[in-house]
Amino acid sequence: MVDEALSAGAAARRLGVAVTTLRTWHQRYGLGPSAHEPGQHRRYTADDMNRLQIMQRLTAQGVAPAAAAAWAGNRPPAVPVPEQAAPRPESAVRGLAGAAMRLDAQVMRDILGSVVRERGVVPAWTEVMTPVLIGIGNRYQSTQRFVEVEHLLSRIITEVLASVQQAAGPPRIMLAAADEEQHTLPLEALAAALAEARVPSRLLGARVPPGALLDAIARTGPAAVVLWSQRPATGSVDQLTRVRDNPHPPFVVAAAGPGWPTGDLPLGITRLTGLAEAVHLLTLA
Amino acid sequence: MVDEALSAGAAARRLGVAVTTLRTWHQRYGLGPSAHEPGQHRRYTADDMNRLQIMQRLTAQGVAPAAAAAWAGNRPPAVPVPEQAAPRPESAVRGLAGAAMRLDAQVMRDILGSVVRERGVVPAWTEVMTPVLIGIGNRYQSTQRFVEVEHLLSRIITEVLASVQQAAGPPRIMLAAADEEQHTLPLEALAAALAEARVPSRLLGARVPPGALLDAIARTGPAAVVLWSQRPATGSVDQLTRVRDNPHPPFVVAAAGPGWPTGDLPLGITRLTGLAEAVHLLTLA
DNA sequence: CGGAGCTTGCGTCGATTTGTGCGTCGATTT
DNA sequence: AAATCGACGCACAAATCGACGCAAGCTCCG
Numbered sequence: 001m002v003d004e005a006l007s008a009g010a011a012a013r014r015l016g017v018a019v020t021t022l023r024t025w026h027q028r029y030g031l032g033p034s035a036h037e038p039g040q041h042r043r044y045t046a047d048d049m050n051r052l053q054i055m056q057r058l059t060a061q062g063v064a065p066a067a068a069a070a071w072a073g074n075r076p077p078a079v080p081v082p083e084q085a086a087p088r089p090e091s092a093v094r095g096l097a098g099a100a101m102r103l104d105a106q107v108m109r110d111i112l113g114s115v116v117r118e119r120g121v122v123p124a125w126t127e128v129m130t131p132v133l134i135g136i137g138n139r140y141q142s143t144q145r146f147v148e149v150e151h152l153l154s155r156i157i158t159e160v161l162a163s164v165q166q167a168a169g170p171p172r173i174m175l176a177a178a179d180e181e182q183h184t185l186p187l188e189a190l191a192a193a194l195a196e197a198r199v200p201s202r203l204l205g206a207r208v209p210p211g212a213l214l215d216a217i218a219r220t221g222p223a224a225v226v227l228w229s230q231r232p233a234t235g236s237v238d239q240l241t242r243v244r245d246n247p248h249p250p251f252v253v254a255a256a257g258p259g260w261p262t263g264d265l266p267l268g269i270t271r272l273t274g275l276a277e278a279v280h281l282l283t284l285a
Numbered sequence: 286m287v288d289e290a291l292s293a294g295a296a297a298r299r300l301g302v303a304v305t306t307l308r309t310w311h312q313r314y315g316l317g318p319s320a321h322e323p324g325q326h327r328r329y330t331a332d333d334m335n336r337l338q339i340m341q342r343l344t345a346q347g348v349a350p351a352a353a354a355a356w357a358g359n360r361p362p363a364v365p366v367p368e369q370a371a372p373r374p375e376s377a378v379r380g381l382a383g384a385a386m387r388l389d390a391q392v393m394r395d396i397l398g399s400v401v402r403e404r405g406v407v408p409a410w411t412e413v414m415t416p417v418l419i420g421i422g423n424r425y426q427s428t429q430r431f432v433e434v435e436h437l438l439s440r441i442i443t444e445v446l447a448s449v450q451q452a453a454g455p456p457r458i459m460l461a462a463a464d465e466e467q468h469t470l471p472l473e474a475l476a477a478a479l480a481e482a483r484v485p486s487r488l489l490g491a492r493v494p495p496g497a498l499l500d501a502i503a504r505t506g507p508a509a510v511v512l513w514s515q516r517p518a519t520g521s522v523d524q525l526t527r528v529r530d531n532p533h534p535p536f537v538v539a540a541a542g543p544g545w546p547t548g549d550l551p552l553g554i555t556r557l558t559g560l561a562e563a564v565h566l567l568t569l570a
Numbered sequence: 571c572g573g574a575g576c577t578t579g580c581g582t583c584g585a586t587t588t589g590t591g592c593g594t595c596g597a598t599t600t
Numbered sequence: 601a602a603a604t605c606g607a608c609g610c611a612c613a614a615a616t617c618g619a620c621g622c623a624a625g626c627t628c629c630g
Contacts (some may be wrong), residue, residue: 007600008604020592023605028590036462041599041604065590101507103487148461148497151490162444166391170336172299176433202388205436212433220388221299224604291579292588293616306578309615325618326587349626350578 006044015052029069031055039097091202096132099155108153112160121164121193122276127141129157130191154185161192167200173282174250176204176213178259179232186257192225195281210239217243217250226272229259237261240269254278296329300337301387314354316340328549342392347376381417384440392513393438397445406449407561414442414474439470446477458567459507459535461498463544466519469561472543475511477562495524502531509537509567511557512545522546525554539566545547
């Protein structure tokens with residue numbers, strides 16, 4: 001019950017910090033009640049409390065408070081997915097599927113290239129690439145043919161996604177497939193979408209064993225790490241916790257893909273449930 | 286977005302060097318934060334970071350650090366990539382290997398891109414890509430680390446090779462990996478080399494089962510077919526003969542890669558033993 | 571071909587700066 | 601009257617500072 005306005009003391013008690021600390025956070029990092037006039041008492045809404053909890057979780061993980069606050073601060077209230085608006089992806093889907101069956105790489109490149117250029121990476125992925133991939137996959141599953149169609153399609157998609165120009169500057173986001181996990185196309189889409197938003201990232205590739213992953217993290221110190229798991233067999237949670245419990249842990253450790261266990265993930269692990277949401281979250285890191 | 290003011294540690298982490306190294310660069314070459322008073326902590330602005338990145342990119346290409354620092358030091362921040370004298374293959378190998386170990390995708394792309402542009406696909410493949418791939422592969426074989434380095438390198442090579450513009454027109458050459466064969470990088474190199482010679486080709490991809498291959502041949506009627514086999518386990522000869530004995534056989538059926546049996550191949554099957562030779566032969570087809 | 575000498579990246583050490591949570595105080599809000 | 605506000609300050613820990621040194625990779629020279 002209760003909502004619509006926690007006082008400073010109540011909020012502090014709920015979070016287990018001193019009242020003065022909340023004031024300090026507000027003054028130093030701007031992390032306070034969204035609407036507050038100087039001199040008046042602070043009123044923490046549910047949204048504000050969410051922000052504070054993120055702040056707390058990150059700092060508990062060892063993130064520097066200033067960085068944690070910056071991260072938790074300009075973070076809109078969950079629930080993303082604006083999505084939609086369609087000039088007609090349907091014809092692109094049909095054309096792409098046809099070109100794929102004819103093994104016509106050039107036309108495939110043209111179609112995908114123009115979709116990415118005109119509508120952006122995220123719609124291209126969710127409304128064109130994914131449907132066609134699934135369609136071909138189904139055909140392949142029933143008959144034993146069309147493997148080569150599937151491979152060619154994957155290759156062209158990889159090519160088109162890779163052609164999205166990476167922004168300059170050192171990447172602070174690391175993307176990797178879980179141990180034994182072969183699929184990387186979704187990660188490539190994420191990398192391309194981030195590149196489109198001028199956020200550089202580092203895509204390690206398929207089948208990254210935990211040791212190599214930790215090694216790479218230690219060597220490059222990313223601000224965020226995304227692990228993709230396609231099948232439950234590759235979604236072992238301790239890969240995530242080992243990343244989190246690093247000496248220099250990333251600000252954000254995120255799990256993406258259907259392979260991870262449903263239900264709650266360990267503390268400090270973020271679940272990404274869609275490409276749009278992932279981009280939104282990671283561009284803030 | 287007024288976050289610019291990186292601490293020494295943060296700057297070092299983003300560049301992938303040790304904190305002490307940044308201090309050394311400052312002391313030895315004067316390459317440090319533009320405004321810094323002795324005793325105070327260093328604050329690296331975006332401009333400073335740009336300078337450091339130039340420094341890093343130059344050294345990665347084999348430039349002596351002292352010279353690189355002098356060059357990066359008094360230089361307006363606007364110019365990103367100097368792209369100076371043609372890198373000798375040897376220094377390109379060294380620089381590429383270093384960038385790969387640092388997981389620096391941007392520098393890898395720059396190096397490979399310029400090598401391909403200035404020397405062509407074939408030398409780039411035989412003198413730079415192959416040596417570094419083998420070198421990293423060896424390291425990976427002994428220790429269990431560096432898988433991620435290998436994957437990233439493969440990905441970047443794929444990317445660079447794919448960026449070689451395909452010539453227009455219907456492809457009459459089909460390239461495919463043998464059944465169960467995972468490796469396609471050599472085929473990608475071949476496709477790129479052909480593209481460079483303005484010969485369009487069709488690269489099917491990895492693990493093409495015989496049925497799918499015959500199917501694809503029937504649907505597109507290529508003049509030449511190249512099958513790649515990396516390991517003897519995937520080099521079963523009847524894949525070749527079945528292609529040859531098609532109702533509408535290609536003019537040329539070629540076997541490439543170390544997986545095929547040594548000694549004589551069946552009648553009408555050509556063996557390709559090198560990239561240069563393959564390009565030469567296929568451009569005549 | 572081997573060793574002297576140079577450059578260079580980086581680990582270590584004691585001293586100092588900086589970041590951070592929170593207690594205290596007089597004034598103001600609820 | 602109780603709770604909170606803004607300002608100030610303090611203690612503690614983390615990060616960084618400057619100095620020094622070492623080892624690996626060169627270049628040159630006998």
